[in-house]
């Protein structure tokens with residue numbers, strides 16, 4: 287057990303806290319770390335859906351002899367729960383919260399919902415400049431949860447594209463984020479316009495994850511979508527929704543390059559699959575799709591959620 291308080295950095299993803307702990311204690315394999323942190327051999331550190339966070343905080347508080355960590359605060363500040371929360375039903379929110387706290391129930395359905403783009407699978411993402419600054423100041427790196435969001439590829443502090451790093455090596459060993467070699471992982475160069483689209487998307491992600499939004503129900507959110515579709519002339523009561531036109535507007539609003547990048551470029555034949563789902567069908571849809579839909583119809587996540595809370 288680590289003999290001192292493990293500081294949690296701003297927006298640090300829970301995975302990063304566990305991996306830093308693992309690296310700091312010098313445990314040979316992660317099972318040993320999981321046993322210490324979660325009192326279990328296989329548990330805990332999933333990048334998007336960790337589990338047993340309340341066991342982790344109990345173990346940490348006990349070892350420090352004081353209440354320095356709170357499981358709900360960790361879920362709100364150090365996981366991607368706030369990104370998903372607005373777009374799932376009340377019952378799913380309770381299930382997901384319970385799963386993050388205790389590991390029960392298992393949440394396969396919600397994990398699928400994230401629709402992780404191909405180039406985000408099995409990698410961690412970081413901003414070279416953030417990482418270098420931190421390595422210099424603190425002698426250790428950490429992973430920002432906003433950067434890990436599927437499809438997000440931008441650091442709003444430094445206005446640059448993120449770098450990618452394999453999460454574990456071929457033998458399954460977890461990478462050491464205390465000492466990432468930034469110079470050998472430079473971000474890919476992208477055009478100015480693509481950079482701007484990535485930036486806008488990142489602004490929406492940051493807004494939704496770092497502002498304590500009022501707990502609106504998904505039904506209210508869908509109702510607002512339908513009202514807006516009517517305002518924009520896509521839909522009239524007692525008439526069919528003009529999905530084809532909505533799809534055309536969508537596909538011209540974002541660039542094909544950007545949509546491909548985040549894994550949401552749909553060919554023509556798919557046009558009515560997701561645009562129908564989001565406002566009308568009571569089926570879960572990826573939070574990323576909701577964010578695209580919101581930017582398309584309302585301009586930004588900020589504009590949408592501020593308007594909703596009036």
Ligand SMILES: [Zn+2]
Pocket residue numbers: 413414415416417441442443444445
């Ligand atoms: Zn940065």
